[in-house]
Amino acid sequence: MATLVKKAPSRIGLILLAFIAFISLGLPDGLFGVASPSMRAEFSQPLSAPGLLMFTTALGYILSSFLSGVLVGRLGVGRLLAISCLLTGTALLGYTLAPSWGVIVLLGIVTGLGAGAIDAGLNTYIAANHSDGLMQWLHASFGVGITLGPIIMTTGLETFNQWRVGYWVVGGAQIALAVCFALTASMWTRPSVADGEPQSARLTDYKTPLIQTLRQRGAWISAMLFFIYVGVELTLGLWGYTLMTESRGIPTEVAGFWTSAYWGSFTVGRILAGLYVGRLGIQRLIYISLGLALAGALLVLGNLSETTNLIGMMIVGFAIAPIFAGLVSDTANRVPEKHAANTIGMQIAAAGLGVALVPSLAGFLAEKISLEIIPIYLVTLIVLMAGLFTLSHRLKRAE
Numbered sequence: 378m379a380t381l382v383k384k385a386p387s388r389i390g391l392i393l394l395a396f397i398a399f400i401s402l403g404l405p406d407g408l409f410g411v412a413s414p415s416m417r418a419e420f421s422q423p424l425s426a427p428g429l430l431m432f433t434t435a436l437g438y439i440l441s442s443f444l445s446g447v448l449v450g451r452l453g454v455g456r457l458l459a460i461s462c463l464l465t466g467t468a469l470l471g472y473t474l475a476p477s478w479g480v481i482v483l484l485g486i487v488t489g490l491g492a493g494a495i496d497a498g499l500n501t502y503i504a505a506n507h508s509d510g511l512m513q514w515l516h517a518s519f520g521v522g523i524t525l526g527p528i529i530m531t532t533g534l535e536t537f538n539q540w541r542v543g544y545w546v547v548g549g550a551q552i553a554l555a556v557c558f559a560l561t562a563s564m565w566t567r568p569s570v571a572d573g574e575p576q577s578a579r580l581t582d583y584k585t586p587l588i589q590t591l592r593q594r595g596a597w598i599s600a601m602l603f604f605i606y607v608g609v610e611l612t613l614g615l616w617g618y619t620l621m622t623e624s625r626g627i628p629t630e631v632a633g634f635w636t637s638a639y640w641g642s643f644t645v646g647r648i649l650a651g652l653y654v655g656r657l658g659i660q661r662l663i664y665i666s667l668g669l670a671l672a673g674a675l676l677v678l679g680n681l682s683e684t685t686n687l688i689g690m691m692i693v694g695f696a697i698a699p700i701f702a703g704l705v706s707d708t709a710n711r712v713p714e715k716h717a718a719n720t721i722g723m724q725i726a727a728a729g730l731g732v733a734l735v736p737s738l739a740g741f742l743a744e745k746i747s748l749e750i751i752p753i754y755l756v757t758l759i760v761l762m763a764g765l766f767t768l769s770h771r772l773k774r775a776e
Contacts, residue, residue: 391564392511395499398458398554399515400522402495404547405469405488407526415540420478430485435729437489438496443726445497446719450584454502455562457494459555465491466551473541473548491551497725500705501718502565509659509706513651516702520644590719595712598769599720600727602704602762607728608735609670609758610697613677614639615736616743616751617690620677624748627683635687639694646698654699660710660770663703667763669696674759678752693755701728704766711769 413427420426441448441461448457468487475481503512526547533542558565590596617639621632654662673696676689705724709717735758742750 391561392507394554394557394561395503395515396518398462398495398499398558399518400525401462401547401550401554402492403519403522403524404526404529404550405465405492407523407528408530408543408547409526411527411530411534412540412543415534416478416481419540420481422478426478430482432733433482433485434489434492435733437486437491438493439489439726439729440493441490442493442497442722442729444587445494445501445722445725446585446590447587447722448494449498449501449718453562453566454498455558455565457498458565459558459562461491461494461498462551462555462558463491464488465495466548466555469544469548469551472544493725493729497722500725501721504705504708504717504721509654509662509703510651512702512706513647513654513699517644517647517651520647585715585719587719590712590716590723593712593716593720595769595772596716596720596723598765598772599704599708599711600723602765602769603701603724603728604731604735605758605762605765606697606700606704607731608739609693609755609762610643610701611732611736612739612751612755612758613674613690613693614643616739616748617677619743620748620751621686625680625683625686627686631683631687635690638687639690642691642694643698646695647702650699650702654703659703659707662699663707663766664763666696666698666700666703667759667766670700671756671759671763672696674752674755678756680752711773713773 409427409430416422417424417426445457452460464487468484468491471484471487472481475484499515500512503515526543529546530540530543533539533546536542614636618632618636621627621635622629650662657665670693673689673692673694676685676692679689680686705721708720708724712720739751739754742754
């Protein structure tokens with residue numbers, strides 16, 4: 378009993394630190410959207426310039442998340458997080474000292490390297506040591522960060538007329554997090570006493586060579602699930618407004634409100650999922666989520682009325698919210714446990730690639746065919762996800 382009492386505060390402290398780190402993971406995305414016009418003006422860059430920074434950041438993100446399983450095995454979760462936060466914080470502070478736009482673009486690689494390792498490292502740790510509900514709330518905290526980012530940058534611009542202030546604040550916070558992770562590095566290797574060391578509690582102990590994981594069909598199917606999932610999430614988020622206004626004639630103010638409502642229902646869905654995932658079980662939750670998302674997408678596809686279009690968008694946002702975190706928690710049920718940490722890294726990397734490609738393909742098809750291809754595309758992605766999810770579990774049971 379004395380041991381439990383002694384370790385409980387440490388466990389709670391690590392969870393809070395993980396949540397804060399995931400909030401900080403969302404902050405730079407929120408900063409850049411507001412800062413980019415001022416940055417382009419200062420460095421005399423065209424409208425397309427931010428795309429190059431987003432590309433280099435994504436490149437670093439994909440690389441580090443893909444290798445995260447190997448890095449966790451060699452460094453441990455705590456040391457990896459400390460190094461990653463140091464990289465991210467240094468790069469963000471470097472933005473404020475950069476003499477040219479080209480230097481900022483190069484620093485984007487460093488920012489991505491840190492962010493990808495933080496993302497994959499924390500996902501691996503929570504999947505290994507804590508409940509599915511905590512995984513849902515971890516991802517909900519990212520939404521808090523991406524919401525706070527614009528507020529921090531806007532405050533800096535309005536108060537000091539300076540975009541660098543936002544990056545000073547967030548970069549400094551990342552450095553402080555690096556110190557916290559370094560001081561607690563040894564604690565991140567301890568199994569969770571309160572959770573009774575579930576089967577997945579040894580995910581971070583394996584040092585499985587990545588080449589072995591790459592031979593697992595389940596690992597590739599799992600990566601494809603994440604590649605498609607982010608396409609479902611972002612396609613409607615990015616193209617829903619254009620579909621409603623330019624193709625279906627819905628007033629801009631109405632469409633704008635419901636686009637915001639889409640992301641609002643998405644955030645609420647993640648928060649609530651942390652409460653009921655334990656009762657439903659992770660696999661049942663994912664199937665229910667996919668079924669509801671399909672129903673919402675079919676409402677959008679049916680185009681019965683303005684109201685059903687908009688309700689359909691909200692249903693999709695609420696339904697898909699738990700899937701990303703749920704798929705991370707379910708990883709060890711789709712691949713052998715010794716391959717789970719590497720697979721989580723592959724999944725996060727695939728999600729980064731999906732962000733860049735899947736919504737872009739939707740825009741390409743809309744340009745070549747019609748905006749009305751968007752809901753058809755969405756329905757197809759959801760059905761494909763359900764098929765791959767089912768296949769991954771059947772392959773695991775067949776082994």
